[in-house]
Structures are given as structure tokens and as C-alpha cells.
Amino acid sequence: MTGKLTPRLIEEASSDGFIAAVKAHESSRAEPAIAAWGITLAGRLAVLTPAQRTALTEKVTEGGRFDSKVPWATLRSLVGLQLAAYRDEHGVAQPSDGDDGVRGPQFAAFRTHLGRQLAEYALAGSATI
Incomplete structure (x- = not known):
């Protein structure tokens, strides 16, 4: 998902099962993986x-x-x-x-x-x- 998500929106959408944390691929051991949010099938269906x-x-x-x-x-x-x-x-x-x-x-x-x-x-x- 792109754009700015407020902590409240993330909390509500994730508790409803509409989004889920997606772990990005690690590019090197020195850089930690960046967590992102992805829309779930339930989220897609809801819209x-x-x-x-x-x-x-x-x-x-x-x-x-x-x-x-x-x-x-x-x-x-x-x-x-x-x-x-x-x-x-x-x-x-x-x-x-x-x-x-x-x-x-x-x-x-x-x-x-x-x-x-x-x-x-x-x-x-x-x-x-």
C-alpha cells in the first residue's frame, strides 16, 4: 500500500483483517527488512x-x-x-x-x-x- 497511513487506521484495518504486515526482502545483512502493509483478500472484497x-x-x-x-x-x-x-x-x-x-x-x-x-x-x- 502506498500513501500515508495513520497509526489508528493501521490498527483498525489490521484488526479487521483488511491489511497485513508484509516483510520486505532484505537487500543485505547490514540493512534490516522494511515492514510494509499489504491489502488482504478481505480488504479487497470490502471495497x-x-x-x-x-x-x-x-x-x-x-x-x-x-x-x-x-x-x-x-x-x-x-x-x-x-x-x-x-x-x-x-x-x-x-x-x-x-x-x-x-x-x-x-x-x-x-x-x-x-x-x-x-x-x-x-x-x-x-x-x-
Whole structure:
């Protein structure tokens, strides 16, 4: 996580299981490892809107492709959270859905590895929100 976190925010978020201490790699014996905070699956799940959570857990095929009825705004937000990515017909990642305003979306959205992990976590009922 980047940015400034107050001690109170760190205490609250870590006690709720939304963040966890991550030990950085030690570059040399002379330098101690630097502790950082990373967002947990529970933390990621907590920030999703109901529409994002539904799309991630229910509106996706076995192969990871999102249903065509998922709104573009929801897909775009999941891409921004790195929980989804657009791919062309060859499976190559694309920066957007390729909609040029004339032809409509050219690329399909798929769950990323992180998106699949989060969906499995949500479906397992590991989080209470």
C-alpha cells in the first residue's frame, strides 16, 4: 500500500483483517527488512460495490469470461482494480475493450488470477460484510 497511513487506521484495518504486515526482502545483512502493509483478500472484497462483487462471483463463465450483460462501467472498474483484463480473440491482453464509439466493444473481459482468487474467497464465505 502506498500513501500515508495513520497509526489508528493501521490498527483498525489490521484488526479487521483488511491489511497485513508484509516483510520486505532484505537487500543485505547490514540493512534490516522494511515492514510494509499489504491489502488482504478481505480488504479487497470490502471495497467492492455489490455490482462488482456480483459480476466477479456470478456473472463469469467457467473459462473466466464475463457475461456480456455486465455493464461496461462495472467491467472498467474491475479492470482498474486489476481483477479483470480485456483480451483479444488470441488471448492477448488489451488496454481497453477497444470500443471506438462506432463499432462497440472489440475485446472481451476476463477475470485475472487475482480476480479468481478473490471470487473464490468470497464464495467460500470467508468474509462477512
